[in-house]
Amino acid sequence: MENDFRSLKLLDHLQFVFRKLGINYPVMRKILEMKLTMDQRRVPTIFSGNASEKKEGNQFVKSLWIYALYGIILIFFIFIGDNYMFQLGIIFGISMFILMTSLISDFSTVLLDVRDKTILHTKPVDDRTINAAKIVHLTLYMLMMTGAFLGIPAIVMLIYHGVGYFLLFLVSTVWMILFIIALTALVYIFILRHFNGDKLQDIINYVQIILSICLVIGYQVAIRVFDFVDLDIVYHFSWWHVFLPPIWFAAPFELILHHNTAVSTIVLSIIALLLPLIAIYLYYRLMPAFERNLEKLLDQTAMGKEKKRPFVAMWEKLLCRSNVERAYFRLAYILMGEERDFKLKVYPSLGIAMVFPFIFIFSQTQSFAEVSKGNGYFNIYLALLFIGVTVSMLRFSSKYKAAWILHAAPVEDVTKSYSAALKAMLIKLLLPIFMLIAVVFILIFSVRIIPDMLIVGTVAVPQTLISYKLLKGEDFPFSEKFEATS
Template identity: 45%
Template sequence: MRDIRTLKFLDKFSGLFQKFGVDYPAMRKILQVKLIMDQRRVPTIFSQGAQSKKKKAGDDGNGFLKSLWLYAFFGLLTIPFIVLGENYLFQMSIMFGFVMFIVMTSMISDFSSVLLDIRDKNILHTRPIDKKTISAAKMMHVFIYLFYLTGSIVAIPLIVGLFRHGIIFFLLSIILIILMEAFILVITALIYMLILKFFDGEKLKDIINYVQIGLSFSIMIGYQVLGRSFEFINFHVVLTPKWWQVFIIPMWFGAPYELILNGHFDSFYVLFSILAIVVPIIAFFIYLRLVPAFEKNLQKLATHSVKKEKKRSKLESSFIKMICSGKEEQAFFRFASLMMKNERDFKLKVYPSLGFAIILPFIFLFNSLRDGGFSSISSGKGYLTIYSTMIIIPSVITMLKFSGKYKGAWIYKALPLDHLSPLFKGTLKAFLVRLYLPLHLVLCILFIAIFGVRVIPDLILVFLISAFYSIVCFIILKKVIPFSESFESVGQTESWKIFVLMIPIAIFAVLHYLSTLASFGVYIYIFIMLVANLFLWKKRIRA
């Protein structure tokens, strides 16, 4: 079996593992097999095109390692913050916040399946291998990839920091990044551990899915709060310490720089520095103590329970008949709705973006609030920021072709259909009604509370434009049968189209603004959009 360089480096620390009661030779052999098997796994960030080329070329290299260049490119974005000056708390908090955002999202999308893997019980627990060794192999498996991932992001910025701020800055950064890695890994495991304790079966799998979505959601909120903890006054960054800033974890890792490099020994910096060192270490030892219980509760994922099927109400059936023409389209509408509701992989990859879409308009409104106050917002046209939510439409429509049960797509060819237009129409309408409309209604309630009832016509217009825009995206993007491809092929094959499709959103927003300048302009725009929607939905959706 081919040896791996990472394991040769890990051999130097074999004595440390043995002190903790880990059978290092057995752990090493397990890791060797896992790392070789990982060559078959394509990371979420990798493209389908790259995957197909890999198969054609017979390349057996690790796809994750070959994708690190993209993470390295992301890391270049942190360089301006490192060379900006010597306000280390601001600079390094932003840097650590950015790194934590990338690492945590990658952890959720690519490595949760490793932490929650229950196949080890059938394969390894039947062998004379200590459970602590199996758990250590699982943890090191994830840590190795997190090391590569984080290293690719921070390598170039830290080299720049070495020349800009000196060797102490460089060494301190390495220590803090290692602590951050341990903290991310342990906290993620502890969250799953807590959920495993109280839930089981199918309900547990749903809860874990929603926690993963919640983690993605909270990461974005936290990053926004971090940036707004600082203020720019006369081109200088100013921080006013507040009690709630103790919950902004990236600031923990920014404080030691102020303490050591700038000699600021205020209680604020001392407390945050202590948290950056002590909390990851304590969390690590807590995890080691709870590993046996974690592995025991992990077996709950193997249990299955059948959900009771809910009967459709007459009101729901009438609504479906009203928006869908023909029984075929109605059937596909119901099918797509069930897939979006029950497909866990789909929810994990799509639902976080829906949460981000709710936040985006208020990020722009928050900036206006700081400039002019609430009265200026409520009387202005800040409601047009709702157009920022439309950026999720092309990406979600792209995701509609993927499914964890994609092998069942043969059924489409077996159906007695002359063409697939009812399938595409039903799926798109299910997306708009089941996913986009609830999001839009939440924003409508919030915007009416802020701007008053005067914006109701504008909000109706935005939804009509969203429906029109969905058809435009469908026409431009590659037409693939819904839920017929594997999630492993999610990638960047059409990323340039998605980027180009952002341009019409700005055009729609500008036209909307211009319509508000004329009497009844919004109502005329609504009529135009109604006619355009009727035409496109009837004439332009074809297989």
């Protein structure tokens, strides 16, 4: 019995468009039905903490209420004055972040679907139909997610600002979605052209990490675009605003509704109109090459020779007393640097820890000279906040089943394994971040703070031990599945 998807029934009303484009609509519909059925087994990232719970139905559709809840936050900005550059700049900024992170985390598998290569390409189905199914599949989900996230704010806009504002917001939102999809696809096209499939997975992982960090520092940049004068919000154009997409999409509101014909407003509006078109055109032109390069994801070549790590060997000898502890140290060091799931859950907190001290320093209204003479360097203690999070995550691994080898080995002392893992964490994660922050702080506050930096570095060791006592697991490190963190 076929699944009854409402989205496919709505799509049936537009089948004449696909037929005119030379697409085999019945075949495309069958492919979409298959993809949507398989999606019911996939748990979205927003629910990944409860992945161990078996639930029926499409979990992404059931998670849309969370996006709707997030969207309520945007209503606040609708009522702040009548400066559309500020209102819409913030709204589109938050929307682009939520939609783009969700696209990368949940829908990269749609853009990078290699199942078509092994299954559909053995059948009498042309590439155009397969590509159309992929694009429609992605667009359906993006529209549902955008509708959930922006639906309630859009209704409030209609009531408060009127029909013109509402319609312009809908058009701008569709344009924004197309720009996000095309831009993400172009990034993947570039990566696939120059790197192999394994490298692509690593880059996607790092993009997710970077975007998570941007959530913390992004509002710091966005809010500095505007000046507050007597509680009125004033926008002043600067050349670097042409690199801020949220400002692009806010400019047409100022141009059309407020009749602001300043050169900067016109330029930003033109960019908002043309760049999504250019991105979509480039994606269309490069799609055949993209499909060919997707074959790299099927390359399951064996791993090369083990990398030489003289740096690790040096720390092993310095910090570990026995050969067993050295073996655990090397294992933990390699896993923390190469396991994608671990990096995705831990590295964002590392990036935030690296950024936080500087946010608190430069959020002050003092001049640079005043800051350099003050005691703002104590903010470096904020960089140690991530230690507890990282220590707690040492228990987990996506390859947790491989921990049987630790139980099979003639070593039963879990303490030694955790001791080595904690030392590896300090060397692999804490030391580089701390050294980088310390160097910048010394440049800002001069060499007078070197004793303070040494004290902070020393404090990190007992803090790590206390975190271990409070948060340690009962088994070997990296022996529990991540779903247990729920």
